Amino acid sequence: MREELQRLGELPAITDDIIATYEAQSIINHIGSAALPSRDDTIRILDVLFEILYPGYFGEQELTKSNVTYVIGHKVSNLYDLLTRQIYRAVRHECRRSGATCEHCMLHSEYVAVALLRAIPGMRQLLAEGIEAAYDGDPAAKSYGETIFSYPGIMATTVYRIAHELFIREVPLLPRIMTEYAHSVTGIDIHPGAGIGHRFFIDHGTGVVIGETTQIGDDCKLYQGVTLGAFSFDKDERGKLVKGHKRHPTLEDRVTVYSGATVLGGKTVIGHDSVIGGNVWLTESVPPGTRVIIEHPELIYREGE
Secondary structure (H helix, E strand, O other), X not given: OHHHOOOHHHHHHHHXXXXXXXXXXXXXXXXXXXOOOOHHHHHHHHHHHHHHHOEOOEOOOOOOOOOHHHHHHHHHHHHHHHHHHHHHHHHHHHHHHHOOOOOOHHHHHHHHHHHHHHOHHHHHHXXXXXXXXXXXXXXXXXXXXXHHHHOHHHHHHHHHHHHHHHHOOOOOOHHHHXXXXXXXXHOOEEOOOOEEOXXXXXXXXXXXXXXXXXXXXXXXXXXXXXXXXXXXXXXXXXOOEOOOOOOOOEEOOOOEEOOOXXXXXXXXXXXXXXXXXXXXXEOOOEOOOOEEOOOOOOOOOOOOO
């Protein structure tokens, strides 16, 4: 086949043209730098963590009391290796990018990997509470297993809980790779920097956006299409976006936000036990126990022609 191609001779010049852009568009190159984390290995980390967090649901299907210690121990050992390697790549890349010497990157990576492993028992408690909230809050749910296997909100929240542990330990790249992977699979976009309390449930979920500095209390529930976002962003004197300040709203305990609602702003606080109705656009705080709804629209009915 290749010997029949007539324009192979043009390829060296095309290659030269491509290479010539590498200096001009250097921000989208990664040449001659420290190795980046592997997206595939990062997803593998999530897969192994799901097998540990939900034993018997993912991975080996026939766990018993006699083999569970061996099986989970083996997974924890593999996970330690995977985590340390990918955290090291992420941290080392950041060190090189900032001009640091990276003398302790491996030791730091091992420390963070162990810290994440130690966080698993507490993470399981949060996840179990979320599963119960999903089952209790959705009359269509037939079992806990159904919510674990099939609810996109459970998957997105689980990945968020994992990524958040890395985010608060200032691991670059990996937390966003994880949550954006969950976003691509579920349609739910949760920034790993958000703070989310106990018994959190996202029903249906498609189109939900939860920004980086959002704070969500206990027993909160969101429906599809909800945005917890920011206003247009402030810029500094150089025209660069100002980062590091609270830009997204706070939901206190037992807040429900129905489908299509948008809540914006770092100073916006939704008081506890409030309900935000569907399609509401809200940019100011409301006191506890408030119900915010849109006035019933005027509907126009026409007979078929």
